[in-house]
Amino acid sequence: MARRHIHRGVLTVLATLLTLSAAAPVRSAPPPRTVSAWLPYWDQDAAYKDALAHAGQLRTVSPFWYETKSATRVDGAPGAGEQRIIDGLRAKGIQVVPTVNDQVKPGALAAVLTDPEQRAAHVEALLAVVRTRAYDGLDLDYETIAPTPDATYEAVRDGYAAFVTDLCAKLHAQRKQCFVTVTPKTRISGRVWDYKKLGAAADRLRIMAYNLHNAQGTPGPLTSPAWYDEILTRATAEVPVEKLELGLPAYGWDWAVGSKERARAVTTKEAEALRRKVKAPYALDPDSRTPHFTYKDGETERVVWYQDARGTAAHLPVLRKHKVANTVLWALGFEQPELWETLATR
Numbered sequence: 512m513a514r515r516h517i518h519r520g521v522l523t524v525l526a527t528l529l530t531l532s533a534a535a536p537v538r539s540a541p542p543p544r545t546v547s548a549w550l551p552y553w554d555q556d557a558a559y560k561d562a563l564a565h566a567g568q569l570r571t572v573s574p575f576w577y578e579t580k581s582a583t584r585v586d587g588a589p590g591a592g593e594q595r596i597i598d599g600l601r602a603k604g605i606q607v608v609p610t611v612n613d614q615v616k617p618g619a620l621a622a623v624l625t626d627p628e629q630r631a632a633h634v635e636a637l638l639a640v641v642r643t644r645a646y647d648g649l650d651l652d653y654e655t656i657a658p659t660p661d662a663t664y665e666a667v668r669d670g671y672a673a674f675v676t677d678l679c680a681k682l683h684a685q686r687k688q689c690f691v692t693v694t695p696k697t698r699i700s701g702r703v704w705d706y707k708k709l710g711a712a713a714d715r716l717r718i719m720a721y722n723l724h725n726a727q728g729t730p731g732p733l734t735s736p737a738w739y740d741e742i743l744t745r746a747t748a749e750v751p752v753e754k755l756e757l758g759l760p761a762y763g764w765d766w767a768v769g770s771k772e773r774a775r776a777v778t779t780k781e782a783e784a785l786r787r788k789v790k791a792p793y794a795l796d797p798d799s800r801t802p803h804f805t806y807k808d809g810e811t812e813r814v815v816w817y818q819d820a821r822g823t824a825a826h827l828p829v830l831r832k833h834k835v836a837n838t839v840l841w842a843l844g845f846e847q848p849e850l851w852e853t854l855a856t857r
Contacts, residue, residue, distance in 0.1 A: 546854050547571035547756060548840040549610060550596075552588040558843035559596050565851050566603035572843070573650045573690070577611040577640055579620070582629040585611060585636050592644050606647040608690055611637065613653045620655050621663065624670035634678045641687055648688030650717070651675065657694050659703050672708035679712040692717040692758075695742045710750030717839050718746060721760035721818070723799075726774040730766040730814045732799035734822075736829050743833040756837040757830060761846035763817020768805075778845035782817040800825035820849035827857045 546568045550558045552575050562572050576591035591609075600607050613620050623629040641649055659667045679689035691713040693704045710716050723738050724731035739757075746755055763782045764774035777785065782802075786793065791804035801822040805814045830836070838854065840846065 543836065544854060545570045545756075545837045546840065547573065547838070549842045550574040551842045551844065552576060552590050554844050555590045555593070555596070559599065561843045561846075562600060562605065563603060566600075566605055568851060568855060569603075569605050571606040571608050571647075571839075572600050573608050573610045573839075575612070575842075576609040578614040579611055579633070579636075579653070580614060581619070582623045582633045583636050585640050594644070597644055597646070601645070601647075606688070607645075608648040608650050608688060609640075609646060610650040610652050610692070611640065613655050615655060617655060617658075620653060621659060621667045621670075624656065624674050625663075625666050626670075630670065630674045630677070634674065634681060637678060638681055638685075641682065641685070646687065648682060648690060648714070649678075650690035650692060651678075652692040654694065656703055657701070664703050668703050668705050671703070672705040672712075675709055676712040679714075688714045690715045690717060690756075692719060694719055695738075696745050697738075697741050706746060706749040710754055713754065715754055715756045715837070716746070716750050717756045717758055718742060719758040719841070721758060721762075721841065724764070724816065726764050726776065730764070730768070730774075730816060732796060732801040732803070732816050733760050733763060733818055734801060734826060735799035736826055737798075739826055739829040740832070743829065743835055747833050747835065752834050753837075755835050756839045757835055758839050758841055759823060759826075760818045760841055761850065762841065763815055765813055765815045767808075768812040768814055770811075777815065777817060779817055779819050779847050779850075780845065782815050783819065783847065785815065795821060795825075820847045820853045823850060824853045824857050827853070 547570050548562065550562065550572050562569060574596065576588050578586050578588060580586055597607050623633055637649060653671070656667050656671060675691055682689045689712065691709050693709070693716065694701050695718055696704055696706055706716065720739060720742055721733045723734055743757070761779045763777050763779065765777050766774040786804050789806035791806055793802060794804060795802050801816060801818050803814065803816040805812060
């Protein structure tokens with residue numbers, strides 16, 4: 512009899528626990544993060560090995576292989592289209608979507624985009640590039656139009672949106688993907704990008720969320736959580752979150768304090784090696800959550816701001832807040848090895 516009462520008591524407790532569990536709100540797990548990355552042609556072998564080493568985390572690799580010179584001319588960088596790299600990446604299940612950037616004089620690309628005939632000719636030039644190899648698509652990184660003057664920016668904005676819409680439609684007809692890389696759109700920048708139209712046409716809109724302080728400006732952090740929040744607040748209001756891919760930096764700038772000279776570019780690996788060499792203490796800025804240090808180069812005082820795995824970990828909650836799960840790294844071979852675990856677990 513005693514055992515029967517105990518058994519009934521256990522059943523009562525279990526029933527109560529099940530009731531409480533059913534009443535508790537179900538918290539859905541955050542979506543898995545995707546990682547893509549650009550592959551720099553100037554350090555191609557090292558970047559390729561880095562991609563293979565982290566193939567399990569990589570969705571897409573975009574070799575920085577092509578340069579637009581005019582409406583009808585798109586040139587390959589050294590090593591562009593190397594079959595060994597394309598085959599090796601695709602064998603690992605990684606999409607290969609090469610990047611085309613613009614190497615033209617200021618205003619030249621804007622003139623192409625605002626002329627329907629030149630625009631159409633340029634679409635055909637880009638489609639010809641895609642047909643040269645077994646690529647999975649194309650990534651456009653056209654930055655010379657970003658600082659368009661007041662008098663013409665609306666025409667350039669509309670021309671670029673029309674160009675992207677046409678190109679993406681033709682890529683899709685060939686079962687290829689269409690990516691568009693842009694600078695951040697904030698209250699003071701990025702007005703030349705029509706995020707709504709670009710997001711509607713493209714498979715992914717890649718936002719280069721870095722260079723809050725750049726090589727030609729004053730020293731400071733490349734990114735900050737507050738800046739990410741502003742960028743993503745605007746982007747998610749205009750583009751479906753599944754199409755957004757936020758660019759993460761694995762580099763920094765080394766400025767001469769008080770000088771107007773252009774800062775030196777350093778990868779995260781180089782910045783950390785330099786910090787140890789000059790015996791500077793590691794410091795994470797409390798506001799931007801990015802590392803920085805100062806050192807002496809002869810009589811010159813220099814300051815380095817960069818981003819590393821620890822700083823990135825402090826920024827990723829902003830992406831979770833906005834439900835943005837896709838990231839793209841600039842660039843393969845620049846990063847600390849620890850960054851991959853950060854991207855997998857945070």
